[in-house]
Amino acid sequence: MEFFLSLIALLIAFVGGAGTVLLLAPSRWRESPCGFAGAALVLGAGLISLLSFCLGFMIQGVLLRWIITAVCMALFALGRVRYMKQACKAERFRASAVQVLLGILVFAQLWFVTWLSLYKSWLGWDGLVVWEAKATIAFQYNGVLPLQYFTGGYEVAHVTYPLFLPLLQLWIYEWLGHIDQSMIKLIGPYLYLAAVLLLIGSAKRIANNLSNAIIAVLLFGLVPAYMLGEGSVSSGYADFPLAVVWLCALAHSLEYFKTGTLSAARLTGASAMLLPFVKNDGVIALLCITVTIMPRVIHERNWKAAAWMMIPGFGVLFGWHMLIKFSHLNEGDLVPVTVANLLAHLNRTGTLFRFTTQELLTWDHWGILWPAAIVAGALLMTRARTVPWYPLVVNGLLPLLLYPCVFFFSAWVQFQAHVGVTLPRLFIHNAPAAILLVSVACGTLLGLDRNEFVANKGGGTPGRRPRNQVC
């Protein structure tokens, strides 16, 4: 019964997400059903969390749960109406051997991940006392985190950490009617499915060939850091959710990079909005997405699209930090980001370089993903005319430089301990982009890509939006 109720809770999230995607980009379902479903899973989870947080200031308990459910259903109904208005004759679906193989691969990975999550891994230390703790406290307070939790001056479970994951866990608790630390582990497989579908959608869109998607899905399932240990899908940490939300934002920014459509911009913005609400590190992801879309935005001077993509993410970031500031909470692990602090800690460079290279070459965490990603990035740059290297390199490889730089501002007395504990988990966030990069490079070498991604003049660089583009 618990399993069934948890699935209902997650299904409602998916329905709400599907409605959101249909409203923001009605043509998405036709263009890429896998990408559509992946985005719906991610945005649905975000929708539940954001609604719980915002509505929680006014209502609580059973009423809050039913209102959120009603909003999800209403969004789906509205989205479906909008979709029907734009629907054109659908192609008849015929399953090919590649599709069947891909289906088997996805199903097998999902089963494996669910088994690992439920029976082989507990929530983990941070998963329990940083993330799930907030869900437990909110459940005791009738489904909302009380304001005194932020303002009471008695800090439990890192008050300043954002609430995407705890509020999604709370959503399951509310449907179950009790706390259940086993059932919230289903969030991992839920998001894993989203990641795999987004990878399939993006890989297919880039190379115009489903075989490329098989490589992406295969590689995604063979990164040990994703399967077991701190920050993995089977743990209760927020690192894997952040990785999936980032992948969702990347998938849509890739679409924007390709088409320049407003619908892609809207979906990029909706995904990026969740980044700072999953984890404070989401600000790096937000930065990378900004760097990704800026060349095209500036080239086309499409400020409307820029507003769609940037305002939601930076709005949530600003709002969250205002709440923290007005609650007089100390953000703890980092000193203020100033030039003076950077210069004072420049002597950490050597240590950070050593830690970073050591982590990237730790084969029992990553296999040979990172060396392969660097080679793949270099390879794709040489094929700039046919492959979209820029978004993949920015999101897959740039964080390898940015994340270690965060520790120039570490407030820990023993900053090495901070790096050692945190850095391995940080690379989980951008690894999906690196996997996509490697799979595209492999596909290019194997001759699997049909080179239709970059329709614009100038190959990998952004070009003008086609005149007949209306969505």
Added chain:
Amino acid sequence: MSIRKAIARALGFSLLAALVWVGGGALITAVRRDTLKLQLDPDVSSDFVLAAVGVSHSTKAFNEMLRPWGEDKVLLVIAPTVSMQVKQVYYEFLVLGYPRRLPAIMCDSRSKEASTLFHPELASSNIDALIFFDIVPSRSVKGARQVAPKLYVAPQEEVPTWSSFCP
């Protein structure tokens, strides 16, 4: 097929094979190394951390122990030493006990003054109960009750000097 294409394909296959081989090997090793066999249980992770108190359903035992004390009460946790395991148990106590205030003193065997305090801002507050983890309360503590092999609770009605509870 041109030689250039053939070389590219060979490189592509090699790269893919290496990724699958190393990643798959590492994954199999990681799964084999993981000896955990968990049951589906509502308190599975809390029990995992609180197993140190010495009972199987430790979360339930702790929650029942706290029930007599209302939300505005302050309960002092006393532990014999500062260690990662003791800290983990204490942080879980904090979460389960919320919104009750649970300050703590983790004693130092060298001197009482060197003990580590958590939430020292509550040092002047009235303490409603004492929770002893991994330490047996001294005879001077009245009404102490054993909840689990390594967990005791005792009612209190004053502003004590925290370090007086250290051995």
